[in-house]
Amino acid sequence: MALKDKKLFLLDMDGTLYLSDRLFDGTLDFLDHVKKTGGRAVFMTNNSSRGLDAYIRRMAEFGIACGPEDFVTSTDATIRYLKDAYGPKTRYFVCGTESLKQQLRAAGLILAEENGAPETDPGDLADVVLLGYDKELTYRKLEVCCILLSRGADYIATHPDLVCPTWYGSAPDCGSIIALLKTATGREPLVLGKPQPAMVQLAMEKTGFSPDQTVVIGDRIYTDIACGVNAGVDTIFVLSGEGVPSDIEKYDIHPTYVYNGIRDVLNALEKESDV
Numbered sequence: 709m710a711l712k713d714k715k716l717f718l719l720d721m722d723g724t725l726y727l728s729d730r731l732f733d734g735t736l737d738f739l740d741h742v743k744k745t746g747g748r749a750v751f752m753t754n755n756s757s758r759g760l761d762a763y764i765r766r767m768a769e770f771g772i773a774c775g776p777e778d779f780v781t782s783t784d785a786t787i788r789y790l791k792d793a794y795g796p797k798t799r800y801f802v803c804g805t806e807s808l809k810q811q812l813r814a815a816g817l818i819l820a821e822e823n824g825a826p827e828t829d830p831g832d833l834a835d836v837v838l839l840g841y842d843k844e845l846t847y848r849k850l851e852v853c854c855i856l857l858s859r860g861a862d863y864i865a866t867h868p869d870l871v872c873p874t875w876y877g878s879a880p881d882c883g884s885i886i887a888l889l890k891t892a893t894g895r896e897p898l899v900l901g902k903p904q905p906a907m908v909q910l911a912m913e914k915t916g917f918s919p920d921q922t923v924v925i926g927d928r929i930y931t932d933i934a935c936g937v938n939a940g941v942d943t944i945f946v947l948s949g950e951g952v953p954s955d956i957e958k959y960d961i962h963p964t965y966v967y968n969g970i971r972d973v974l975n976a977l978e979k980e981s982d983v
Contacts, residue, residue: 709920711965712980714942715747716917718780718908720926721763722755723949725970728875731770732948734971739772741974745981750911752924754782754867754901754931756840756882759807780911782866782901783808786838787815788910789900790864794836801833801856803849803885804840804866812838822852830855839865839889839897841872841882850889857893867901869931873950902926903934908941923964925973929955933963944973 719725725735742749751763751774760776767774790800799820802809809819820834830852837856842849857863865886871878890896900906912922922941926932927949936943945951945963948970956962967973 709942710980711923711942712977714921714923716911716915716922717742717747717749718752718911718922718924718936718941719749720924720928720932720949721751721753723873723927723951724925724932724946726770727873727949730875732970734969734974736771738970738974738977741977748915748917749778750915751779752781752902752907752911752926752932752935753779754841754869754882755872756782756786756808756866756901757805757843759783759811762807777914780907780914782907783811783840784910785904785906786864786866786900787812787817788906790817790836790838791815798836799834800836800838801852801861802838802840803845803853804838804842805844808840808842808866822848827851832859834861836862836864837897839863839882839885841866841869842885845885850885850892853889854892857889857895863895863897865897865899867931868899868903869928871950878950902928902931903938905935905939908935908939925970927951929959929961929963934959934961936963937961946970946973 726732739749760779764774799818801820822830822833834856837853865882868883869881870883872881919941924936925944927946928951933943933945942964944965947968
């Protein structure tokens, strides 16, 4: 199916539509084109550090009106997986932000809170260690993760992103903490979110569009583009964020299209529509 015939556009945000506080040229025009041509834009993020309210406010600051129905997140994919894989009495130790914990509690999951003094034994606190992008990280959280992982607790991470793009460069993301805990414990988690296909599948379920009608647009080969490939949909790799052309060969993951940024994606759509 040609690019102009796509109807569901699954969009990574930071690095694809904007970077920190700077909205990329073409973002608003692209979203307007998708709407005018009967398509649907859904924002897709691995960032598990904040809830949808924060994202909706963020997009409003850029002049983009949206609601909860316009997002799929790694937290959504995680909640679905945990509910399918574990029983209702399972206890989770969450190395994540309070926002992530609130979303998990709202979904009916039981969270184990560690309030002991430093260097004390938390005991059999939880059945599962759940690691997210924790911007409220403490050494005690890492220590409890190590204790529980050494005792055989299951280990799950919301996503594998090594870094989070910022105005000054990069900050350590969930993947960096995965690497830290692997060094300390030898354990590696089951990773949800991108590059797993669950978020694409959730978006197609929500909107009713088929794989042929769907395309993923993102700036990371190993998460965004891999997610689309794993879900069996077309992909667009944009070079406006973290990724560089050599990543294609580095990860041996091949996008359907490559463009410099969202403005060039829009130009391609408009050119095909005019033919």
